[in-house]
């Protein structure tokens with residue numbers, strides 16, 4: 085695609101275009117000094133550069149003829165592309181995506197989007213560069229690229245989408261291939277959403293209309309006989325019992341050993357194969373899973389059938405062994421009847437990225453983990469993964485039955501995906517079917533797989549997920565079979581709308597109940613056996629107040645059911661049931677967790693009442709002398725370099741103005757230091773959780789300090805507003821800038837050290853900081869401090885030299901009248917602050 089050649093410098097138009105783009109980017113920096121993606125640059129920002137274009141390409145002059153415009157278009161596009169790529173490559177190779185200088189790349193993209201809308205460059209150019217950028221970045225970097233794409237989506241996809249859609253699809257799909265579905269699930273979601281929002285759902289460009297399979301996906305395994313390959317591994321005998329013994333220091337290959345599928349557990353009809361025999365049969369199934377059309381060959385089909393049967397038999401016997409508790413302590417590992425929600429949570433946490441390890445030595449462990457090094461859950465996960473593949477293929481075979489074909493007989497079919505000449509008949513039944521496959525066998529096998537999956541404690545829920553995904557997918561398959569008819573529907577006319585509205589109103593109008601009022605059944609009074617009734621009343625569940633925690637799981641279970649409700653009726657019933665449980669939980673919680681009620685934003689999510697910390701927090705507040713609450717309840721941000729004293733000032737404020745402020749605890753990916761308490765100093769989360777929160781727009785700001793991520797939860801910040809406490813947030817400069825860019829309204833005070841030397845001394849007081857970290861922090865602080873006086877980011881600069889003076893200055897800032905908020909920026913020195921204290925003592929002293 086690149087047009088760049090060694091001799092390109094000799095093309096005067098390319099050099100002129102490069103200069104023009106560079107000038108435009110330098111100009112962009114003066115218009116938008118912030119190093120952020122927002123705000124986007126617009127056409128009016130570049131007007132003065134647009135007028136220079138005709139000097140390079142006369143055909144772009146307003147008075148040139150359309151013919152000359154057309155004939156020059158290809159040259160213009162090539163020139164802009166060469167110039168843009170040259171600038172882009174030098175920027176990307178010299179600047180990291182986290183650096184503020186990288187804003188120039190976002191500016192270049194904005195510029196190209198404007199040129200593309202003016203038909204002055206190839207419409208796809210921006211996306212070609214985005215594709216290269218995504219290729220060159222780590223997953224974290226790709227997140228930033230997506231921040232840009234999402235913020236500009238409407239603008240960059242509004243025109244000429246056809247030329248852009250293929251490259252959008254290609255780059256998104258490439259990225260999805262790189263992402264781990266388990267680790268980066270939320271980011272995958274963002275990529276999908278971007279694709280779906282950019283490309284209309286009915287667009288055929290992404291549809292595999294020729295029904296091609298992804299045949300490159302080959303699963304390699306050891307095809308040589310067990311005895312010839314791999315010597316006995318050193319450590320594969322994980323528990324000794326199931327491993328390969330050694331004698332006299334020499335490796336000895338043991339005789340092929342059965343998977344401990346004991347004879348007692350053998351199903352009557354099926355023979356349980358030994359591991360070495362099963363190994364190649366089992367892994368060969370992957371070939372059919374990735375290329376189902378090979379099953380049209382009868383001999384292949386026979387192999388597939390026997391492979392699936394052998395695998396099922398092995399899986400079933402594994403399950404029997406585990407259920408019967410054979411093997412040391414196995415019963416301890418098998419979870420007792422677990423609540424569905426809990427089980428799902430466990431599954432998620434052990435949700436490995438399904439990459440097959442096909443080594444012969446691992447095989448037994450994968451099938452069943454009697455060795456307990458692998459948990460039962462991950463083992464189950466592996467088996468389920470295989471079974472779902474088998475389930476899909478069998479479903480595919482069943483779509484070839486005459487009954488299935490009859491359903492689509494009347495539609496115009498896409499022959500490439502229908503396989504009209506392949507039939508699924510009974511074994512050896514006439515009409516010379518090209519595929520001799522037993523429908524009965526397929527149905528039986530499908531049932532067998534279904535019951536196997538459902539047999540586990542949470543299997544029922546898991547299978548429902550599988551079923552609903554597959555049934556949705558069938559809708560898409562059908563659409564493809566029907567040659568992708570347009571899915572847009574004509575808009576509803578006002579007349580139709582009014583009719584529907586009136587109809588709905590009629591239906592919703594309550595009618596008189598048929599039965600009379602007060603017609604409650606009194607049949608219980610006819611109870612014959614009085615004693616029994618009395619006994620029933622003694623049941624503790626009738627009079628004992630249930631435990632609040634009991635409702636947590638019940639509500640979670642209702643939530644899960646709601647996700648999979650098949651009909652509106654079922655959904656309504658479940659919602660009612662959830663509402664009733666939520667109401668009862670709230671009634672119990674009101675005794676001990678009333679303060680938490682403020683944090684409930686939506687009745688559908690009352691998790692906050694189940695959190696222990698809320699109760700403790702409330703008790704602490706209750707006993708305290710109340711401090712004075714500022715009139716202006718806008719959140720306060722204390723910004724400033726690390727070690728300057730933000731936490732110290734925050735603690736003083738919380739202590740002296742009890743109950744007036746709510747310290748917002750940030751989330752971080754770093755480990756807790758000595759003495760740090762989770763939830764009090766930080767919410768300590770792992771990177772995966774952090775990224776999920778980040779992708780889910782959970783944070784109002786986030787920053788990165790030496791690969792440690794920090795973020796402030798929007799929810800926590802908004803919660804105190806309701807309880808009339810003022811949110812108090814400590815942020816570094818990056819976080820402060822981001823919060824402001826995101827439109828978060830706050831009063832921001834910059835806490836500055838009196839000098840770098842003092843800051844250095846304070847940093848050294850912080851436990852666990854290495855010399856290198858101290859120097860890094862000092863270096864980062866220097867620029868921040870220098871710019872603080874002139875930056876419009878801060879509403880007030882407070883020098884933290886003498887702690888009491890700085891505290892006073894902070895109170896001044898917080899308690900001053902709402903009018904003074906944010907309208908001026910003031911650099912207060914010690915003397916200033918001291919002077920102010922004397923003159924404004926009344927105002928300044930809140931108490």
Ligand SMILES: Nc1ncnc2c1ncn2[C@@H]1O[C@H](COP(=O)(O)OP(=O)(O)OP(=O)(O)O)[C@@H](O)[C@H]1O
Nearest residue numbers: 725726727728729730731732846849884885886887
């Ligand atoms: N005015 C002051 N005079 C002397 N020491 C101070 C003063 N303010 C803070 N300190 C000390 O400086 C050290 C760092 O303070 P603190 O932890 O509050 O900084 P911070 O800005 O919250 O840092 P970070 O952002 O890294 O968490 C602490 O040991 C604290 O006791």
